[in-house]
Amino acid sequence: MPPIKRNAPSFGRRAHTTKEAAMTERLKVHVDPDKCQGHARCKALAPELFELDEYGNAREAGDGTVPPGLEDKAWLAKSNCPEIAIDVIEE
């Protein structure tokens, strides 16, 4: 995996810096199991945040809480899911 580039063009909503993100928002990811078709893009892009079942379909790891520093990966997974099955929830 290439490192997420800080100067890469942004898309969707994303925090300006990791530090700021930690202070201003806490994110959770959620996979809609009825929409997921097992493209596994989320697992490739954000392996810390997603798990695959025996069929290769995705679900969020644990309760979906995004650890500080991985906010970018959460948005990246969402914006690469062809089935629009991933929600990033700001709490």
Add this chain to the structure above:
Amino acid sequence: MSDVSQPVAHPPVTDWVNDFDHTDPQWTEDPFPIWDELRSASPVVHTERFLGCYMPTTYEAVREIANDSEHFSSRRIIVRDVRPEISRNAAPPITSDPPVHKPAKQLLLPPFTPDAMKKLEPRVRAICNELIDGFVSDGKVDAAARYSKYIPVRAIAHMLGIPESDSDLFVNWIHMILELGIKDETMLLQAVHEMSAYFSAHIEERKKKPTDDLISYLMNAKDKEGNPLEDSHVLGSLRLLLIAGIDTTWSAIGSSLWHLAKTPADRERLIAEPGLIPIAVEELLRAYSPVTMAREVVKETTISGCPVKAGNMVLLSFPAANRDPKMFPDADKVVIDRRENRHAAFGLGIHRCVGSNLARMEMQVALEEWLKRIPDFRLDPAGTVTWSQGTVRGPRQLPFLLGKAM
């Protein structure tokens, strides 16, 4: 075999919007401006060819159809001149609709997860290097005929547990089914017949002596009532794996190398940043998606405001969807590090390609090994690049000069 249709030559297309034909030489050579023209005309266009066929031209229209198995059946998945009767268990699950589809698909999914592909990766890496060994010192190579063609066929043969040395046999069947079979039914039937006989023999062997491969896996699989699959189901799925697993990825690897041969900046970037290759593979899949599928309209409906009538086929062009500028900024450019990429190269909805993880792994490994060993290459100006026709698009002749330009 008197009811088998004879091949008929198609007249050249002069009006793409009302008379499109995905087998026309112009489409084969350079489909991208045609798709742009069709898209600016309407989200759904129609042709009287192929006994009546629609084509959604936008990403949104393609998504709508892919997600609507009520009006659009997968019982026919290739747009052809004829519509012969449908055989049960043609190639499940790709030819199945709900509710039969899900259990048939679930049978095939576990051997193709990303983790399963990781185990296969060393074999694929070895295959790539064996192939490169065969031509690296020649100074030139047809990369389609000597490299991209043999990676997927040998990988799927390895998974199925059939001899990799039978590769040319498989490639020929697939050519007969996917290309010649659009217009010549005799070819298609002959290839299907030969494949079935080939796999039947392998099934019989395994009844005597079980093996640890995908054929035995399918033979031992149980349906949801706990019964073993019918032989016809096992055969259909084996045919599917071979057909779907070969010239699709052959095309994707070939198109990727073709792009890199003529784009030194992207090539140098991937050599300098090999970690970017998986992202680049997604973009190359978007820009040069090999696979166009089909549906049959079974119930009248409306797609993106356009009426769609039963009895017509639908050319489900994932490649055209992936060039829709409304969905992808700079859709006509290869942006090698594109970050937001919901491309539909492996389909959308319940029929997402079972082998997508395999294809991705093969593409990544094929590009990694090639770039490691052949960092400098370019199109041979003395040769001609040719493209396959119809359902799967990719280079079939890809003449390269290897090494730095003098």
